[in-house]
Amino acid sequence: MVPFLCWMGSKRKLVSQLLQHLPQASFKVYHEPFLGSGSLLYALQPQEASVSDCIEPLMSLHSAVASETEMVMSSYRQLCETGPRKQVFLDIRAAYPNISPAEFLFLMKNCHASRFRINKQGKFNCPYKISNSPTICPRTIEKDEQKLKTAAAYSSSAKISFKTCDVMKALQCVCEGDLLFLDPPYQLTDIGEPDYGNRFGLVGWQKLFLALDQLPHGVFIMLMLPGTMLESQLRQFVNGVANLKNIHSLHLDGTCIHKGGVVPRSEWLVTNYSV
Numbered sequence: 001m002v003p004f005l006c007w008m009g010s011k012r013k014l015v016s017q018l019l020q021h022l023p024q025a026s027f028k029v030y031h032e033p034f035l036g037s038g039s040l041l042y043a044l045q046p047q048e049a050s051v052s053d054c055i056e057p058l059m060s061l062h063s064a065v066a067s068e069t070e071m072v073m074s075s076y077r078q079l080c081e082t083g084p085r086k087q088v089f090l091d092i093r094a095a096y097p098n099i100s101p102a103e104f105l106f107l108m109k110n111c112h113a114s115r116f117r118i119n120k121q122g123k124f125n126c127p128y129k130i131s132n133s134p135t136i137c138p139r140t141i142e143k144d145e146q147k148l149k150t151a152a153a154y155s156s157s158a159k160i161s162f163k164t165c166d167v168m169k170a171l172q173c174v175c176e177g178d179l180l181f182l183d184p185p186y187q188l189t190d191i192g193e194p195d196y197g198n199r200f201g202l203v204g205w206q207k208l209f210l211a212l213d214q215l216p217h218g219v220f221i222m223l224m225l226p227g228t229m230l231e232s233q234l235r236q237f238v239n240g241v242a243n244l245k246n247i248h249s250l251h252l253d254g255t256c257i258h259k260g261g262v263v264p265r266s267e268w269l270v271t272n273y274s275v
Contacts, residue, residue, distance in 0.1 A: 001045075001154075004065065004147035005105065006114035007037035011183060011224070014267065015043045017250045018181075023220040023273045027179035033170035034183045038062060038151075045154045046179075052163040052170045055116060057097060057104040063162040064101035065148055066155035073145050075102030080141045084134040085110060096124035109144070171211050176218035184208065186226040188237075212242035220273055227252075227266035234268055243272040 003012055011018060018040055030046035032038070035053040053059055064072050079102060082088055089110045092103045096118075099107070108114055111126040119125045163170065167184070174180055185200040212221065221242055225234060231247065238244045252265035 001042045001150055002147055003037040003039045003042055004144065004151050005037040005061070006109050008113055008115040009183070009185070010037040010039050010114075012037065012039045013252055014250050015039050018222070018269070019043065021222070021248055021250075021269055021271065021275045023179065023271075024275075025220075025273075027220055028175065028177040029179070031170065031174050031178055031180045032183075033167040033180075034185075035059070035062065036183065040181055042151050042154060045158065048159045050161045050163070050170070050173055052165050052167075054164065054166045056164045057099065057101070058116070059162050059164040061101040061104050062155070065152050066160065066162070068101075069148065069152040069156065072102050072105070073148050075100060076105055076144065076148075077141055079103065079106045080136040080144075083136075085131060085136055086128050086134065089128050093124050093126075097122065167208060168211055171215065174215055174219055176216045177220075179220045179222070180215075181222045182208070183224040188226075209238075209241045212244075215242065221271060223270045225268040225270060227268055229268065234270070238270055244270045246271045246274055248275065 003010065022044075027046075028048070030041065030044065030049040030051075032041055032049070032051045033053070035041070035051045035058070038051065041049060041051055051062070061072075079088055079092075089107065092099055092107050093111075095103070096107070107124065108116065110129050110131075111124075112129045113126075115126050117124070117126045167182075171180075184204065187200050188202060188205065215221075221244065223238070223244060225237070227249070229237070234247060248269040248271070250267050250269055252267070
């Protein structure tokens with residue numbers, strides 16, 4: 001299933017590989033504290049799930065797609081047909097955070113690099129994505145609506161809890177036999193451009209690792225990490241954390257530039273169980 005939402009760092013292109021690395025034993029409840037576009041959630045379609053993110057408009061959108069599908073689709077279509085696209089985007093951005101789920105969907109589909117970013121004042125400040133057309137093609141709108149319908153067909157029928165909270169609070173409801181998928185922001189230091197929408201940093205990772213060590217026994221853990229790390233660095237980074245000893249390399253198409261060289265694109269998946 002292709003996710004209905006564009007999101008920087010989405011695991012859409014890795015879903016098929018992630019599905020191949022699930023625990024062989026059956027799990028009880030699926031947990032995903034850094035939901036984003038929910039690529040694995042909508043592909044796996046567990047019957048019971050507890051998913052969350054710290055971004056309230058994002059979780060409101062996921063929840064509305066499940067419970068108010070027609071309203072989201074009709075509002076989104078109206079925004080797409082109002083035009084011009086850039087002006088609609090700028091109007092919504094100026095109104096953030098007081099926007100509807102459909103407006104948030106429009107914002108993310110038309111911002112640069114599908115990146116959620118807010119400034120110190122809490123205002124959305126990602127620029128408009130340059131487009132060759134000032135309007136949105138009717139076929140594109142139809143494809144977006146079909147993605148919304150497909151996601152809603154699952155999320156409206158399953159037992160899913162959509163929550164706005166940080167990862168520490170989300171981990172409090174993880175129990176023995178549950179599956180926990182973690183895809184934190186790949187910010188492994190506290191140095192760099194401030195990004196108040198996705199600020200995590202080394203302190204965030206340290207708190208996360210401490211919390212993982214306190215989880216009940218028997219929780220299946222899947223943790224994503226950047227492929228730019230060497231395997232030796234990765235092993236040192238997760239050393240002694242929640243028995244995360246099994247490392248898997250997930251490959252993407254193409255290459256990327258890292259430290260002045262061209263390397264294959266990949267990401268790491270670390271688990272506390274064998275595949």
